[in-house]
Amino acid sequence: MAVSLFKGKQVLVTGASSGIGYETALAFARRGANLILVDINAVALDTAAQTVREQGVQCLTWTADVSDAQAMSGLADAVHDAVGALDVLVNNAGIAFLGSFLETPPETWRRILDVNVMGVVHGNNVFLPHMLKAGGPRHVVNVASAAGLAPMCQMSAYVASKHAVVGLSETLEMELSGSEVGVSVICPGIINTPIARPNAANVGRSITQSQIERLAQFYRTKGAHPSLVGESIVDAVQSGKGVVLVGPAARLIYNLRRMSRSLLMKALIAESKKIWA
Numbered sequence: 001m002a003v004s005l006f007k008g009k010q011v012l013v014t015g016a017s018s019g020i021g022y023e024t025a026l027a028f029a030r031r032g033a034n035l036i037l038v039d040i041n042a043v044a045l046d047t048a049a050q051t052v053r054e055q056g057v058q059c060l061t062w063t064a065d066v067s068d069a070q071a072m073s074g075l076a077d078a079v080h081d082a083v084g085a086l087d088v089l090v091n092n093a094g095i096a097f098l099g100s101f102l103e104t105p106p107e108t109w110r111r112i113l114d115v116n117v118m119g120v121v122h123g124n125n126v127f128l129p130h131m132l133k134a135g136g137p138r139h140v141v142n143v144a145s146a147a148g149l150a151p152m153c154q155m156s157a158y159v160a161s162k163h164a165v166v167g168l169s170e171t172l173e174m175e176l177s178g179s180e181v182g183v184s185v186i187c188p189g190i191i192n193t194p195i196a197r198p199n200a201a202n203v204g205r206s207i208t209q210s211q212i213e214r215l216a217q218f219y220r221t222k223g224a225h226p227s228l229v230g231e232s233i234v235d236a237v238q239s240g241k242g243v244v245l246v247g248p249a250a251r252l253i254y255n256l257r258r259m260s261r262s263l264l265m266k267a268l269i270a271e272s273k274k275i276w277a
């Protein structure tokens with residue numbers, strides 16, 4: 001079910017202090033929605049909240065790690081006490097790791113899956129029952145990636161996590177099709193945010209500084225501004241669209257995969273050599 005007017009609605013965004021989450025919060029705030037911003041980074045969260053409040057709306061903040069089931073349950077209790085059932089839930093928080101499959105340690109796999117997949121699972125687990133019970137048009141948005149639709153070199157754990165988010169979101173959309181709660185999964189292409197500027201802890205041991213710089217340069221020159229995704233998320237909630245392709249390369253990757261998998265693989269390998277060779 002689509003939500004069309006946002007004035008006074010309660011919108012919660014995870015990973016809201018940077019990049020796509022921050023721009024999504026601002027896009028809803030500009031339309032008069034009240035925001036609940038959630039992030040692991042308390043300092044950046046306060047700065048983001050100030051800008052959101054400058055739009056003349058109410059804004060609450062919670063520092064929480066989306067991968068922590070208990071913390072998310074505590075967050076939901078506090079949010080429901082403060083504002084009641086959410087109108088819009090945006091599960092956006094996510095992290096990446098750059099490195100070949102053989103250089104991605106098991107503990108890195110676990111962390112990526114805990115944040116990118118279980119973070120979405122927890123968000124839906126703790127907020128969805130109240131949204132369904134409250135009735136009326138409401139909407140869940142899960143942020144996946146174009147990497148949820150196709151492989152990407154040096155990102156096996158991230159790709160696996162985003163495929164999982166696409167799969168769980170489309171299943172949820174089917175399961176909720178008879179209800180008033182809609183579900184959208186967002187698949188952004190190349191978006192210029194801090195996620196494309198990893199520190200040493202988020203890269204494999206043979207990734208060089210010049211490769212990291214090439215990647216950052218690629219995102220700077222080819223990447224779209226995260227506000228493009230924020231606006232697409234607002235559109236998705238208004239239109240009730242299920243799968244949303246947004247930003248450079250997302251639609252191309254999606255269509256190429258449908259036409260010819262081998263062509264897509266060749267194109268992605270050639271593209272990745274420009275950064276990783």
Ligand SMILES: NC(=O)c1ccc[n+]([C@@H]2O[C@H](COP(=O)([O-])OP(=O)(O)OC[C@H]3O[C@@H](n4cnc5c(N)ncnc54)[C@H](O)[C@@H]3O)[C@@H](O)[C@H]2O)c1
Nearest residue numbers: 015018019020039040065066093094145188191193194195
């Ligand atoms: N930038 C892109 O090109 C791109 C493309 C497709 C999908 N995405 C997805 O968009 C989402 C937002 O990414 P972004 O590009 O804005 O990156 P970003 O690094 O700018 O923002 C991510 C935010 O999530 C927060 N966060 C990280 N781990 C968290 C946790 N465990 N609990 C709570 N908050 C946490 C960070 O503090 C940060 O504020 C992610 O899910 C990412 O995978 C990004």
